[in-house]
Amino acid sequence: MSGALGVLSRLVPAGFEAEFELMSRFSLQDLVSIIDARAASGGATSYTRKLLDKGPEHCAKKFGEEAVETVIAAVGASRDHLIAESADVLFHLLVLLKSRGVRLEEVEATLQSRTGMSGLEEKAARKRD
Numbered sequence: 189m190s191g192a193l194g195v196l197s198r199l200v201p202a203g204f205e206a207e208f209e210l211m212s213r214f215s216l217q218d219l220v221s222i223i224d225a226r227a228a229s230g231g232a233t234s235y236t237r238k239l240l241d242k243g244p245e246h247c248a249k250k251f252g253e254e255a256v257e258t259v260i261a262a263v264g265a266s267r268d269h270l271i272a273e274s275a276d277v278l279f280h281l282l283v284l285l286k287s288r289g290v291r292l293e294e295v296e297a298t299l300q301s302r303t304g305m306s307g308l309e310e311k312a313a314r315k316r317d
Contacts, residue, residue: 216278220292223282236283244287251280 226236239247258273285292305313 216282216292219279220282220286223279223286227286239280239283240287244284247280247284247287251277251284254280 223236226234227240229237239250254273254277258270258277261270261273264270282292285295
């Protein structure tokens, strides 16, 4: 590691290197912050802003296209293609959520509430609602 991460890594107690490494990784929250910044910028230079300017329906369509491309990549032979399409689908999902005023934290809270039971129990409970 170099730069600030290199300095910080020397301050981490022995045995915690892997945990420190995880803490320094790019996250979905980082991507949300980038999307927020680009949404606030001018549309002439920002793909994100252009998507949002076309409205939630367009954002949903783009997300659907990327989801299909991800499925196709998943059944194909190229692992790298699946990774690239997965990145696209995550980006477009976050843009879609932003277009509808839904924060990632709200989705995370729903996921967290579902972890208290098995997936099969949770799915059965949703069918009763």
